[in-house]
Amino acid sequence: MSEAGWVSVSAPYVRPRHPGEPDAWEQEAAQHGKRGTHHLQAVEEVRPPVQIARALALAADQTAFVRRRLVLADDQPTELADSYYPATIARGTRLAEMRKIPGGAPTLLAQLGYHPHSAEEAVQARPATEKERELLRLRPEDWVLVLSRILRTGDGTPVEVSVMTMVAHGRELRYQMIID
Template sequence: MREQRPRYHRIADDLRGQIERGELEPGGQLPTEFELVEQYEASRNTVRLALRRLTEEGLVIAGQGRGSFVRRSLKPAVWDWSVLESRTRHTSDEQGDQWASIVAESGRQPRQEVRVSIRRPPTEVAERLGLDPEKDLTVVRERIRIVDQDPYALADSYFPEELVRGTPLMLPEDVSAPGGVLASVGLVQARYRDEITVRMPTRAEVERLSLPAATPVAVHMRTGYDENSRPLRVMITILPGDRHVIRYDVSAE
């Protein structure tokens, strides 16, 4: 015997179908909650459960006082991570320039804010840098990448303090040296290891990136090594899923 699905599931299914079939267009307004109450002969709370379900799927976005709308997908920024810093056009602060040019191509204004501090590393960073999280220090460059006033990604770099002590890296300026930040202090990255994970954003990330509901993030963690496999840096980039594609080109040679 098959009992029926809950009423708010059926309402959500019905609306989802309308969205997927294009009867409700991206950016278009859904019926108001009051109208849905009448259409489906359900209580307002039940209707709200259905709408919440769609919101969690990332299909709908609601605004107090405005209404509920079919979420439109942003044209994502494609970010190519397969290039080694030492081989790029030699103008950038770790991908910063690549990112800036991608953004500029679409006629928008890229910008980034940098904050530098000296801190004990979080455990996942300490592990990768081979440091003692209790005793060793790291220089942290926290950046927020902004497009036309809108925050787009967070990028935090961690350097072992002893490697960069007294260098320009410790200044809160936007360092743009030929060959990247590390080259500017005489360090050469020969190898990277990238680790990508996916999760829901923390409250802090939701606020700093002003993320809409149900927007997951990719966490891109890049550990850079010199030619002797000594770790030089960990860079952690938080990329909201609704506006980014991570790309790698891998070739046989």
């Protein structure tokens, strides 16, 4: 986000939500006086890129479902979010359907018996691609921050890999970790 001082906390995005609890992005944006929404752009079964397949521990012939979303704050694009799920988990569930998942994917994964236990994240900065500049309304010289997250169950099974491409606005990406 372009707002100075915005510190994001990852935990709400990877834990199952309680019934009636707002979406994690909607809740975070509201805490900053903004309206957070996302638009589902596509849901498709794909042969994921090599690094995604490796992170999901997929064999070369295995597929994944990807859910592509455009994330907005006050109707301004802030992020492109692509989340991948092994087809063996997603097929026949809402993860494979072109519609919103009540409570989000971590909630559904928990309901399917894949309760999220840990998340590993990596962040990098790079120049935006032409497509990213178009979708995020960036200038040719703008850079993006790319956060990659692997979500695993208690036994270490990877169940989701998300790649989030964010508007950098020339600012740093700051995270806070809450230790209970």
